[in-house]
Amino acid sequence: MDTGMGMLSWLKSVATALLPGANDDVVNEADEAEDSGLPAVYLLATGGTIAGVGSGAEPVVYRAGAVGVETLVEAIPGINQLARVSVEQFANIGSQDMDDARWLKLSRRVNEVLARDDVDALVVTHGTDTLEETAYFLDLTVASAKPVILVGAMRPSNEISADGPANLLDAVAVAVNPETRTRGGIMAVMHGDVFEARDLVKISTVSPQAFAAPNYGPLGHVYNGQVIFRPQSGHELELFDVATLEALPAVGIVYAHANASAVPVKALVEAEYQGIVLAGVGNGNVHHQLLEALAEAARAGVVVVRASRVLSGPVVRNVEVDDERYGFIAAGTLNPQKARVLLQLALTRTREPGEIQALFERL
Numbered sequence: 001m002d003t004g005m006g007m008l009s010w011l012k013s014v015a016t017a018l019l020p021g022a023n024d025d026v027v028n029e030a031d032e033a034e035d036s037g038l039p040a041v042y043l044l045a046t047g048g049t050i051a052g053v054g055s056g057a058e059p060v061v062y063r064a065g066a067v068g069v070e071t072l073v074e075a076i077p078g079i080n081q082l083a084r085v086s087v088e089q090f091a092n093i094g095s096q097d098m099d100d101a102r103w104l105k106l107s108r109r110v111n112e113v114l115a116r117d118d119v120d121a122l123v124v125t126h127g128t129d130t131l132e133e134t135a136y137f138l139d140l141t142v143a144s145a146k147p148v149i150l151v152g153a154m155r156p157s158n159e160i161s162a163d164g165p166a167n168l169l170d171a172v173a174v175a176v177n178p179e180t181r182t183r184g185g186i187m188a189v190m191h192g193d194v195f196e197a198r199d200l201v202k203i204s205t206v207s208p209q210a211f212a213a214p215n216y217g218p219l220g221h222v223y224n225g226q227v228i229f230r231p232q233s234g235h236e237l238e239l240f241d242v243a244t245l246e247a248l249p250a251v252g253i254v255y256a257h258a259n260a261s262a263v264p265v266k267a268l269v270e271a272e273y274q275g276i277v278l279a280g281v282g283n284g285n286v287h288h289q290l291l292e293a294l295a296e297a298a299r300a301g302v303v304v305v306r307a308s309r310v311l312s313g314p315v316v317r318n319v320e321v322d323d324e325r326y327g328f329i330a331a332g333t334l335n336p337q338k339a340r341v342l343l344q345l346a347l348t349r350t351r352e353p354g355e356i357q358a359l360f361e362r363l
């Protein structure tokens with residue numbers, strides 16, 4: 001991208017942020033730029049604090065998803081030494097408002113863009129609140145070997161020491177690194193760390209070091225534009241084709257605690273949810289009142305997955321809860337919010353607990 005963007009580009013970016021639905025039309029094409037031999041990186045912006053604008057005073061009060069993507073890129077002079085960057089304002093929302101409809105649209109758009117010969121890699125800017133869920137959804141639905149990197153920030157774009165520009169530059173460095181492609185899978189870059197979509201989890205509400213991979217650790221690190229990956233592990237690609245899906249099956253999460261009641265489970269069953277993920281205590285355990293309600297839900301045909309509210313470690317089958325007897329599924333190392341993503345997609349294929357358990361063991 002030409003980083004010498006003028007008033008017209010800036011106005012376009014503001015108009016895009018203000019006019020929902022107009023986003024797909026506002027694309028700054030890299031192919032207009034002179035071919036420099038650099039890799040072509042397509043930047044899809046969805047909003048978040050990385051595009052947030054703060055009050056500029058203490059305490060900081062801010063709105064996520066307020067700045068257009070071109071303005072974000074303008075703040076990073078070094079970016080066009082790494083790549084030719086094209087930008088598209090896909091949305092401009094706080095990621096707390098991410099929903100199934102946007103996931104389906106985003107997955108389709110990512111697949112379309114990656115299919116283009118003139119795009120080598122894709123970077124998605126995203127709010128950090130639900131970044132881990134979107135990353136995993138894309139991991140399960142994007143059919144391309146080209147790198148896809150999600151990136152966010154914890155401080156709004158106009159705050160002192162805003163972390164967005166460095167994170168975005170790091171994300172582009174990872175996107176163009178030749179080893180990224182050989183690793184495969186959707187990744188996220190934050191605070192100098194590279195993460196796989198599956199294990200990534202937000203661990204701080206305010207710190208710029210907001211993410212961790214509690215089970216398997218970061219995939220690598222970025223420092224001064226250099227990317228250092230850890231020794232290789234495998235990534236199995238089993239895709240869900242969502243190209244023609246209008247909606248995803250309804251799956252809710254029920255949080256376990258001491259003296260937990262059956263009320264939330266009953267409400268989900270009554271609302272005809274097809275699946276329930278338990279954010280259990282310990283190894284996916286649950287108060288007996290809740291257990292009985294989950295067993296009843298499973299008997300009524302609702303698919304029940306046991307995950308854990310604990311940060312790391314797997315939920316293992318048939319330890320303190322007899323999954324075999326109840327027809328439950330154990331989530332392994334997927335946290336409840338990611339178990340929900342996989343269960344939504346699994347339910348588009350099957351309702352059979354054995355088959356769904358097998359997917360949880362593979363993906």
Ligand code: ASP
Nearest residue numbers: 048049094095127128129
């Ligand atoms: N609420 C913001 C969001 O997820 C927080 C962030 O981006 O850090 O969009």
